[in-house]
Amino acid sequence: MSNGFLSQEEIDSLLNGGGMTAEPVQEEILSDIEKDLLGEIGNISMGSASTALSTIINQQVNITTPVVSVTTLKSLKDNFQVPNIALEVKYTSGIMGENLLVMKITDAAVIANLMMGGNGVAENTELSEIEISAVSEAMNQMIGSAATSMATMFSREVNISPPESRIWSDASSNLSDNINDNEDIILVSFRLTIGDLVDSNIMQLLPVETAKKIVSIMMGTETSEPTKTAEPTKIEETAKPQETQRQETHTQQRVSHEEPQSSYYQEPVRQQPPVEVQKAAFQPLGNAAASAIPKNIDLILDVPLEISVVLGRTRKNIKDILSLGTGSLIELDKLAEEPVEILVNGKRVAYGEVVVVDENFGVRITSIVSSAERVKSLRE
Template sequence: MSNGFLSQEEIDSLLNGSMETQEPELISDIEKDLLGEIGNISMGSASTALYQLINKQVNITTPKVKITTLREIKNNFEYPNIILDVEYVSGITGRNILIMQTTDAAVIANLMMGGDGQVNTTELSELEVSAVQEAMNQMIGSAATSMATMFAREVNISPPKSTIWRDINEKVSENIPEDEAIVEVRFDLTIEGLLQSNMMQILPIDTAKKIVSIMMGEEQEVSKEIGQEAAYDGDYKSEEKSISTVEAKKIEEKPVEVHGASFEPLSQGIVGESHKNIDLILDVPLEVSVILGRTKKSIKDILNLSTGSLIELDKLAEEPVEILINGKKIAYGEVVVVDENFGVRITSIVSGADRIRSLK
């Protein structure tokens, strides 16, 4: 700047900077945090599945989420790698790609085949590739099951397609353009003193957006069957409607016979036998649980929880707690301390009407 005035270059620079700041974000910071938390939970299930296969402790760190492209990933990744490409077929739509270096895959394959995990090769035999593919298949399947629990809906995946990525010129995915913006969720993976590496999960922007909208309660599940039915022409729908109408009329015209219900009288002997047979089930274990209180929190509040956070419940300090048997409320009580352990003293038994309401 000279004489108190901006030069043309400075003006252009400011304008360009202003335009860049006004460009909308593909994924907001809150959405990144939510995707990271979802990835943390789902890949935690995946690490459990891997532990069961190799019988070694597996740790996956908190994920790091960022926007990138497949081309950028290719330019910053070492070769060779093994890629698992999965398509969601119900619950949500889109794809999920898992990438792991073959050196790490070789350790996992060796452990699965009964070895000690000490390997010094980047080449995988056909048997080792099959073993790693099965391990990644189990991991992504467990992750999908975990997502189904979080989404409160069924989530199914297609049979995974796996390939060995040996060269930068090879495509990572046939379905995602290399210059298209994607979401990268990266984890640090460690296996009990044998392996310390990273694993990558790739989601298209649309898939990431759908996952976020489901978790925020903004999207309802739409089945593919409904979409396929809407693709048929109007004549077919009219014909189907007329057939349904004819069948309905036939049902209406069919005479209906109504009879009163008849029951055999109860005998005293049968009642007596039932009291004797109750001894057969006296040793059946039942789960007893106590509800201290409940509350509702938004996803934003849940993500802000940390060590030391306080959660206020819907019960006052002097109110009785609920006592449940196999998930059914049967009594109320008060919390006591017995030999440095918590206990509950029953103060009242739920009445018959209250018990019926709790079963509904």
């Protein structure tokens, strides 16, 4: 400091906190709420995928405990154990973006062995072409089932492209042609268990843009693009003569019997011939019982109808449904002595009681629903 004034270097030093250079604050890619929402969506959709895989390999499969984080493909290559098999699909409608499902080769070998009729004990750590094809089909069914579950959550159609599978054998292998190694991606890691054979992890990789799109749909903040037909419609309305617009507004407000005055030609209204009005004639009513059954009823007597019996109903939230397992007990909203509902093609027609006939369950009809109840059921 000279002559009572501060130099520019001293001013910069004071502004920077005594010589300490302020580091730029890194913007958070996903908030905690967005991570929780992606984890819950992944939990539900992968729960549906585990059901599909369980049906294919005839083993109990659980895919749970999602953990959401932000990473890059380069970081995965440096830290994740290889080899792996990756299945890449694209969302083509409902959601636009990439989606990768990555599984360890050892876990994929167990799935391939079960699909080919084995006991799940895989001896080789390398997959043959047939085994790769089998695992790819299983993963394809998993992603397809997950997409169907997402379509239900989003209330829209979600379609995916044909999958592309590849083996990730070393760090130099390319995992995706559309995602850069240094690009930020969203990693959703799940715990995968297959009976007593597998207790491992499976990964779902999403670009940040796709993850943000999914979050915006669930939170109701999705921005819809303007339609192309909006602008021509506006131009067309603007191009109308002002006199025409005033006349249309005037017509909507009240009905006038006077001929509107306008600056353009109107075709004169032609007189219509008088309409003859006659009194309606009805046939006399006959025997109601005899006319209740149509004469051509034989044409539909052999039409099959689906009959189902409803023992009871209940309502549970998603948390309770996901916690169900073998041996779980679901309590219905109907007492043991109450009659069960008998439905024909989904419509309630009668009530009855459950009986046993030759080691099979049956239902004895105790009452037929009234006409008012039947009409109400049809309206529902």
